[in-house]
Amino acid sequence: MSSIGGVSEQASAMSGTATGSDTGALVVRLFGWIMLAATAAFVLNNYLTYWLDLPGVAPLFGGAANGSDNPAMSAVQLGVYALLIALAAGYALRQRGKLLRADSRRISAINDFVIRAAFFAVLSVGFVDAAISFLRVEGLLDGLVGSELATELGRSRFRGPYVHMPLIGLSIVLAAFTRTLGFIWLALLVVAAELLIVLGRFIFSYEQAFMADLVRFWYAALFLFASAYTLWEEGHVRVDVFYAAFSTRTKGYVNSVGAVLLGMSLCWTILIIGMGSKQAIINAPMLAYETTQAGFGLYVKYLMAGFLGVFAVSMLIQFVAYLFDAVADIRGEPGARNTSSGAAH
Structure with missing residues (x-):
């Protein structure tokens, strides 16, 4: 069975720029890539918290720590979210003016x-x-x-x-x-x-x-x-x-x-x-x-x-x-x- 949607070929075929105003497209693109970044950060922090016994980010917001409370490690884990979201937002901004279909593929x-x-x-x-x-x-x-x-x-x-x-x-x-x-x-x-x-x-x-x-x-x-x-x-x-x-x-x-x-x-x-x-x-x-x-x-x-x-x-x-x-x-x-x-x- 072929890959989803013939992804690689279609992505290269749609690498052109979009026409007209792209403000709405930029908002959607930012939302989508930030959503993916938050998902990756959530899964990674789940591994760090429950498999490696780090405290998690909950203590920073008044929640209970997983194991011993370590504010520094909690801040590092929160930084994972910040870093991945920043990278996703930067990527989305660089794609401004490109077709959304290329991002989809x-x-x-x-x-x-x-x-x-x-x-x-x-x-x-x-x-x-x-x-x-x-x-x-x-x-x-x-x-x-x-x-x-x-x-x-x-x-x-x-x-x-x-x-x-x-x-x-x-x-x-x-x-x-x-x-x-x-x-x-x-x-x-x-x-x-x-x-x-x-x-x-x-x-x-x-x-x-x-x-x-x-x-x-x-x-x-x-x-x-x-x-x-x-x-x-x-x-x-x-x-x-x-x-x-x-x-x-x-x-x-x-x-x-x-x-x-x-x-x-x-x-x-x-x-x-x-x-x-x-x-x-x-x-x-x-x-x-x-x-x-x-x-x-x-x-x-x-x-x-x-x-x-x-x-x-x-x-x-x-x-x-x-x-x-x-x-x-x-x-x-x-x-x-x-x-x-x-x-x-």
Whole structure:
């Protein structure tokens, strides 16, 4: 499957300047890039606060510190927001007069990379974790890696940092050198994994917990990671009794308002509720490397909690690109996309 929207080719084709007044476009461009900067700062500070046990920025605003109160470190963490927002604003100002569609494609290219990395991560982690679980349940792991390492591989706090995290790092590298999102392959793998369960259960009378865990792991990734791509391709269900008859300009107004008030607000709600504290629904299982109760299942439940964070971030990025494209429609900029649904012209 090709990357989101044929990003690189379309971005280069639309690097020209916009005509007419660009004050409104500048405001939208500043808003969008600052939104992305704030998202990056939020995720980075979440890691610094809850994984590295820094105090966070809350003490500067009268909130409770994470661990010991350290005003200097809190100021540094607040400075992360200031620095990234300043860089985003500077970039947006340098793009003044350029087409918003070029920014939209550029942002989609960023999202393309994020989703590719997530795809390779679930692919590699799924295969490797399933192999380890199979060897454990069949009593083959001790003879292959030794009893000491086999025991460690049975602990989530070892398997997560020393098996999953290196695979995720490798996936990020692979994502930098590939151009496919892989959703078709992931869907095929979900079907193949489910087929193996059926064949094993009814033909060979063999079924293990890790087999069902693998299906859930890949299916959850397929559903959540493909959402941003589906948004870009106008593939989400839309009640278009009135929308279908709107002009391109009116559709731009509807899409821009919806992207901000409905899309971005939902994504921030997920991030704030899910990552707002150590006990939050995304942070808590990830910090504990939470696993399922099945002793020989996959050790990936904590990663599935992280899927919600990836979903929120990727959708937020895509909503910014969607906003830019919608405002470009309002301004009558050239280069509008043709989607399969026919919603964008």
